[in-house]
Amino acid sequence: MRDDTHDGTGWHADIDDLRAYARGELRAPRLWSVDTHLVTCAICRGTLAEVSDPQTLDAGWERLDAELDAPRPGFVEGLLLRIGVADHTARLLLATPVLRASWLGAVLLVLAMTVASVYTSDSPVLFLALAPLLPLTGVALSYGPALDPTHELAVVAPLHGFRLLMTRTIAVLVASLGLNGLATLALPGYGLRALAWLVPALALTATGLALTARLGPVLAPALVSGGWVALLMVTEATTHGMLAAFTGPAQGVAAAVAVIAACVLHRMRDRFDASPVPSPFTHFARRSTS
Template sequence: MTYEDRRWHVPEDDLRAYARGGLEAPALWSADTHLTACAHCRAVLADLGDPVALDAGWERLDTELDAPRPGLLESLLRLGVRDHTARLLAATPALRRSWLGAVTAVLLLTVAVTVGRTESGRLTFFLALAPLLPLAGVALSYGPRMDPTYEMAVVAPMHGFRLLMIRTVAVLAAGLGLNGLATLALPGYGLLALSWLLPALALTATALALSARLGPVLAPALTGGGWVALLVTADAVRSGGQETLAPFTAAGQGVSAAVAVLAAGLLVLLRDRFDLSRDPAV
């Protein structure tokens, strides 16, 4: 008896199923691995199977082996959205653990500084910073310099505006959620601690609308700079007895809501400019 006769071989029934393309994993993987090193089984398979079907089987195996393995976030997203949408969302830089960890650390530090101030102190520091974090997240979620899947997004059968909205909603959900949790640590300030929400929406909508013409980096940068300049100006012109800056008063909240609505309307009007296949610069 030769060594070849003593070796384990794929059962003939499995080889027949393999030739028909009906062999399921893990038996399929075992047969594939064995066939690469066993000339005897390859010869039996050649007698049993159709060469075209065998080639199709090998191509199917290559596809399965080369297919990327989804991570935890992508696997969770696939429970509610399509596979290609989950892949584009999971690749968003602003949804990575490093970014979310950095945002969490900044918010914790800000809350610690705010809570540590005297009772007469204002929470201006927190209110000024909180709207900038969702804005930064949106800026990092879109564009050729920030997006690792930019080339895939360009050739994907998806309108650029739809991709922008999908990622914006995901980033806003994460950013606003973290800001909301941080706000819960400031119960002593009442509803004033929530006055960052409307400015955050206004800044994000404005940056997105401006991105149609200025690009995904310059527009958020200018919007964030405008927000800082507004706060500095409001601090310089407020009266001595006024503790709350104008953007966080009732009138300022109304202005923020109006700006958010107007910017959202402008964004819808300019939605065709986000079609990456026609305007790669954006």
Template sequence: MTWHVSEEDLRAYARGELAPPVLWSADAHVTACARCRAALAEAADPVALDAGWERLDAELDAPRPGPSERLLVRIGVPDHIARLLAATPVLRGSWLGAVAAVLIMTVCVSNAVRTSDTPTLFLALAPLLPLAGVALSYGPALDPTYEMAVVAPLDGFRLLMIRTVAVLAVALGLNGLATLALPGYGLRALAWLLPALALTSTGLALAPRLGPVQAPSLVGGAWITLLLVARVAGAGGEGALVPFTALGQAVAAAVAVLAAGLLVAGRDRFDRLQGGAV
């Protein structure tokens, strides 16, 4: 070996004061150089040296934040919340790409097959996407980071609400962009919004009793059944399905408000749900 760690750097290394990247070079060199290890042993306080190794191990083992986590921290989101949001499965590229593809195909079909004054296929599908996103964002069955979320310094209800708001913001934003691609329908293309809020809030309110996956699944099945019944009942008539009429929108708004109230009233149950899942 033609290069050795200087005596001054060895003393700083022993005191735990040597900063990267010199620290990394010295660490790699000392591991392979008997001469420098002997010099380090003479200059080092064993307690300080052990503390230095512990600090090095902690720094090497510390998780490296990704681009989304760094962006969240930069805009003021606390570190632990940014990490929980960045680890949410449905906020990753694969899920967002799948949602975008489904919306694009639905918009294309709605524009190509104009059987009525209402884009029924789009309005039927759009409320299910936020509900599915919330179902996939929390729970031991589908969230690979669930154990980390459970030990986060947050109660179960607040953690669920943080992820729900993030998922809703993304899903509703994508739905809103898709709505802009249906200019021929005017405000009728926004009839998905209130059903989406009603389905999501109902799924969340039922989660403590039925589970974070079963509850949204049941609510989504009920929505599909409702649409099929409305389609059969109105097969001989014209116009939009009942859920997308003024009466249907009023009912959706009432359901959303009622479910939100029940959700807040039963917020303590989410801690039991979280503990039971662990």
């Protein structure tokens, strides 16, 4: 600080401190002192204007405008940021289409109707058949240009395709499995049988993701869902009861399928990073143009 008692202020900010302040290089505690002094001292504000680079000032105003115009994070996004999630990851996570109120409300309605049907028919078959498909459907709707309205934002985000897929898959699984779990609590009379949907749900989701690398985000989950429905129909026709698909041996097979599909998905992870996820209609488009 330079002494300048003749003007009544007692002192003024040092010229080197003002230059560092203008460049954004002044560190505390000098930064706090100069910042407070500039509020009341017109002479130092004039000196600051003289020593400041116009381009630096323009850049500072641009940063200030960008900061003021930036959207304020909501409660959930702020919570994710506080626990260490990167801002772009939190934004893409919350932009997942199936985490919106409309989707979650639709899932709750479907589950409520399914639980009601269980009490009407006195059998959890419909609930066990439908619950594994909800996570698979949610994952399918959360990734890919055909179904995700924020796909352009996801493409330019500093995330690899596989990491983005896994981030949104985990978010969808947490939401879907949580809602399914709440519905299961409404069926206390069936004990552990009411949880028989969990392992098939993981198997269907992992299989759908593994096939997405080759078939695309539309065809892959459609084929997996169709295969699940066909399996249940065959089981019912051959064993006279769909519940055979949720017995102990069937749960073991579903667990093995989930593990194998997860391993295949991990081996094919580079397909999500090297290029966009292929469309299921790409092959037919190439044939029609050739």
